[in-house]
Amino acid sequence: xxxxxxxxxxxxxxxxxxxxxxxxxxxxxxxxxxxxxxxxxxxxxxxxxxxxxxxxxxxxxxxxxxxxxxxxxxxxxxxxxxxxxxxxxxxxxxxxxxxxxxxxxxxxxxxxxxxxxxxxxxxxxxxxxxxxxxxxxxxxxxxxxxxxxxxxxxxxxxxxxxxxxxxxxxxxxxxxxxxxxxxxxxxxxxxxxxxxxxxxxxxxxxxxxxxxxxxxxxxxxxxxxxxxxxxxxxxxxxxxxxxxxxxxxxxxxxxxxxxxxxxxxxxxxxxxxxxxxxxxxxxxxxxxxxxxxxxxxxxxxxxxxxxxxxxxxxxxxxxxxxxxxxxxxxxxxxxxxxxxxxxxxxxxxxxxxxxxxxxxxxxxxxxxxxxxxxxxxxxxxxxxxxxxxxxxxxxxxxxxxxxxxxxxxxxxxxxxxxxxxxxxxxxxxxxxxxxxxxxxxxxxxxxxxxxxxxxxxxxxxxxxxxxxxxxxxxxxxxxxxxxxxxxxxxxxxxxxxxxxxxxxxxxxxxxxxxxxxxxxxxxxxxxxxxxxxxxxxxxxxxxxxxxxxxxxxxxxx
Amino acid sequence: xxxxxxxxxxxxxxxxxxxxxxxxxxxxxxxxxxxxxxxxxxxxxxxxxxxxxxxxxxxxxxxxxxxxxxxxxxxxxxxxxxxxxxxxxxxxxxxxxxxxxxxxxxxxxxxxxxxxxxxxxxxxxxxxxxxxxxxxxxxxxxxxxxxxxxxxxxxxxxxxxxxxxxxxxxxxxxxxxxxxxxxxxxxxxxxxxxxxxxxxxxxxxxxxxxxxxxxxxxxxxxxxxxxxxxxxxxxxxxxxxxxxxxxxxxxxxx
Numbered sequence: 001x002x003x004x005x006x007x008x009x010x011x012x013x014x015x016x017x018x019x020x021x022x023x024x025x026x027x028x029x030x031x032x033x034x035x036x037x038x039x040x041x042x043x044x045x046x047x048x049x050x051x052x053x054x055x056x057x058x059x060x061x062x063x064x065x066x067x068x069x070x071x072x073x074x075x076x077x078x079x080x081x082x083x084x085x086x087x088x089x090x091x092x093x094x095x096x097x098x099x100x101x102x103x104x105x106x107x108x109x110x111x112x113x114x115x116x117x118x119x120x121x122x123x124x125x126x127x128x129x130x131x132x133x134x135x136x137x138x139x140x141x142x143x144x145x146x147x148x149x150x151x152x153x154x155x156x157x158x159x160x161x162x163x164x165x166x167x168x169x170x171x172x173x174x175x176x177x178x179x180x181x182x183x184x185x186x187x188x189x190x191x192x193x194x195x196x197x198x199x200x201x202x203x204x205x206x207x208x209x210x211x212x213x214x215x216x217x218x219x220x221x222x223x224x225x226x227x228x229x230x231x232x233x234x235x236x237x238x239x240x241x242x243x244x245x246x247x248x249x250x251x252x253x254x255x256x257x258x259x260x261x262x263x264x265x266x267x268x269x270x271x272x273x274x275x276x277x278x279x280x281x282x283x284x285x286x287x288x289x290x291x292x293x294x295x296x297x298x299x300x301x302x303x304x305x306x307x308x309x310x311x312x313x314x315x316x317x318x319x320x321x322x323x324x325x326x327x328x329x330x331x332x333x334x335x336x337x338x339x340x341x342x343x344x345x346x347x348x349x350x351x352x353x354x355x356x357x358x359x360x361x362x363x364x365x366x367x368x369x370x371x372x373x374x375x376x377x378x379x380x381x382x383x384x385x386x387x388x389x390x391x392x393x394x395x396x397x398x399x400x401x402x403x404x405x406x407x408x409x410x411x412x413x414x415x416x417x418x419x420x421x422x423x424x425x426x427x428x429x430x431x432x433x434x435x436x437x438x439x440x441x442x443x444x445x446x447x448x449x450x451x452x453x454x455x456x457x458x459x460x461x462x463x464x465x466x467x468x469x470x471x472x473x474x475x476x477x478x479x480x481x482x483x484x485x486x487x488x489x490x491x492x493x494x495x496x497x498x499x500x501x502x503x504x505x506x507x508x509x510x511x512x513x514x515x516x517x518x519x520x521x522x523x524x525x526x527x528x529x530x531x532x533x534x535x536x537x538x539x540x541x542x543x544x545x546x547x548x549x550x551x552x553x554x555x556x557x
Numbered sequence: 558x559x560x561x562x563x564x565x566x567x568x569x570x571x572x573x574x575x576x577x578x579x580x581x582x583x584x585x586x587x588x589x590x591x592x593x594x595x596x597x598x599x600x601x602x603x604x605x606x607x608x609x610x611x612x613x614x615x616x617x618x619x620x621x622x623x624x625x626x627x628x629x630x631x632x633x634x635x636x637x638x639x640x641x642x643x644x645x646x647x648x649x650x651x652x653x654x655x656x657x658x659x660x661x662x663x664x665x666x667x668x669x670x671x672x673x674x675x676x677x678x679x680x681x682x683x684x685x686x687x688x689x690x691x692x693x694x695x696x697x698x699x700x701x702x703x704x705x706x707x708x709x710x711x712x713x714x715x716x717x718x719x720x721x722x723x724x725x726x727x728x729x730x731x732x733x734x735x736x737x738x739x740x741x742x743x744x745x746x747x748x749x750x751x752x753x754x755x756x757x758x759x760x761x762x763x764x765x766x767x768x769x770x771x772x773x774x775x776x777x778x779x780x781x782x783x784x785x786x787x788x789x790x791x792x793x794x795x796x797x798x799x800x801x802x803x804x805x806x807x808x809x810x811x
Contacts, residue, residue, distance in 0.1 A: 295647075311654055314654070315643065315646065318645065319646065323645055398606070398607055399605050401627040557602070557607050
C-alpha cells in the first residue's frame, strides 16, 4: 500500500486541482455507461426473442465478450507493464529504497492491472449487467460476476508482465515499446476491419442472423476448455439459468490459474528484475554512419516554404516519423478511411427502388458531416497533440526570436494542408459512389476549406488549453479531457454546419434529379444558410485561435 | 547591457521576486546567487520572456523583453536549469533547427553546429538521437544551442549542474573566453567557486529581494562589516565567497 500511495495521492490531487473537470468526465462516463447498458439490454433482449436459437446466441456472445476483452487486456497490460516496471522514473527511487523485489512486483502489478483494466471494466460492466437484466438473474449472478472478474483480470496482467520482462531482456525498452505500439496499431486496425466486414447492419434483417450464427459457430474453436475465457463464461452461463454447468469447478480453475500465474510472474520478476531494468535503461546507439537520409529528404521538401514554417515542418515531421506512438496511429487512420469508403461501396443504391434513391439522397446530405467527423477523429490524433508534443522542450521555441503567432500559423498549416486534402479526397471519392452532381461536390469542397480550418484551429486551441506535457505518447494525449471537449465542440460545429446546409443540398439534389427553377425567396434562403454556416466556421476559427494563442503564452515551461 | 527596473513577481500573497533594480555592464560575467527557492529561476524566466512580471521591466541591450521580445531574444542565448530537448532529433539536427530559429541559413547553421559539436566533445555523436544522451551531454548540447547564433548576452541557469569535472573546467574556460570577446554573461549558480573565479560582479537574492550587489571585494568588505569580526581561522579580508554568502544571508535574516 505504501508503494501505491504516490499514485493514489496523485489521483486525489488531480481531483482536487480540477474538480469540475472530474465532474464533467464523470457525467460523460455515466451517460456513456447508461447508454451502453440500454443498448446491450435492447440487443440481448432482441436476440432472446429469436426462438430457441436466441439463448444459444447470447451465451456464445458472452464468450465472445470475454475473449475480445482478454485480447485487449493482454495487449494493454503488456504495454502498461513496460512503463510501470521498466520505464517509470520512480523505479530508481524504489530500487534504492529498502523495498524487496517482491513488494515492488506486488505494487507495480496492482498498478498495471488497474491502469490496463479500468477501461475494460467501463465498457464491460454494462454488458454483464445487461445479461443479468435480460435473463432476470438473481443476486448470485451479480456477485459471481464480480468474483470472476478479479482472477479474469489477473491472468492477462501476469502474462503481460511476463511477456514484457522477456522482451526487455532481449531488446532495449524503447525499441520494445516501438514494436509494441506498431503491433497494437495493426491489431486495432485489423479488429476494426474484421468487425466491419461482418456487416453488423445485416443483423437488422432476420436472414442476416444466419451469417452471425455461422460466425459464432466458427467461433467454437476459441471456446477451448483450457482457456481462462471459457472458464469465466462457464461460471456465469449456468448462473444465468441458461443451462446446466459446473460453475464452482470453472471458478476454481480460473482462481488457481490466476494465482499460479501471479506467483510465476512474481518469481520471474524477483529473479531478473535488476538485469531487465538495467537493459531497459539503454537506448539504441547507431554504429557510426553519417547524416540520416530523413533529414535530407525533409530539407528538400521544405525548401519552398518560408523559414519558420520550414523549420517547424522539418522538426515536427522528423519527430513524427521517428516516434512509433505517433506514426503507428496512421494504421488506424487507414483502417478508418478504408471502412468509410467501403461503407459507401456496399450501400444498396443501384437497385432502382425508391428506397435506394432515398438512401442515396440521405447519404449525400450526410456525407459532408460524416467526412468532417472522420476528419475530426484524425485531427484529435494528429492536430490536437501538436502542442503537447512540444513537451518540456517548449522553452526552445519560447526563448527563440519567433513570435507565438508564427509558431501557431506554422502548426496550423502543418495540420491543415494534409487534413483538408484528405477530407477533399474522401468527399470526392464517396460522392463518386453516390453519383452526386459535380456542382454539389464543389459546394461540399468549398465548405471543407473553412470547416477544416475551424477544426484545426479548435484542435490547436484545445490542445494548448489542456496540454499534457508529461507524456510523449500521442495516443495517450488524444484520450485526455481536452480531447473529449475538442471532439464534442467539433461535433457541435459540424452538426450546425450540416444542419444549415442540409436544406440547400437537398434542394440542389432535387433540382438535378428533376430540374425546376428556384424562386427568389429560395435563392435568398440558400445564401442566408451558406452565409450563416460560413460565419459559424469563421467564428469558431477566430475564437479558437485567440484562445489557443493565449493558452500558448501561458503554457508551463 | 541588461537592466532590471522594479521587477516584481507575486503569486497571490507570495512574493517570488521583489522589486529588483540593477544593471549588468557589457562584457561582464554577472553571478546571481541565492538559496534554493530564493527567486533566481523566476527572475531568469521573466528575463527570457517565459514568465510575465507582475510589475517592472527587463531590458536586454536596450530591448524591453515585454515590448520587443523578438529583438531581445535575437541577441540572447539561454540555457535553462533542466535542458529538455527534442529527444527524437539528432544533435546536429537540433543545432540546425535552433540556428534556423535565430535566422542562420541552412549551410551556416550546419557549419556552426558541427564546429560547436567539436568544441563540446560531441562530434562523434552528431548523428545520434538525443534520447541516447546522458544528462551532461544534453547540458553541453543545450549550451551549444545557446551559442549557435553568437549571442551578445548569455543567460545561464545553473550551468554547472550535471557536468562532469572536465565539462565544468571546460565551461569555466569557455565563459572566460566569451567574456573576453565582449559577451555579457548572466549566470545563476550554486557553485560558489565558479562564481568566485569568473564573476566580475555578484548579486545575492533572498526571498525574492536583492540583499547584496557588488564585486567580490565589495561583498567581502560588507560581510566583514556586518559580522562581529573574522571567524576562527578565517581572515575577514580574504574570506571565501561561501563565507561571505552565508554571512550576508545571516545578517539579512537577523
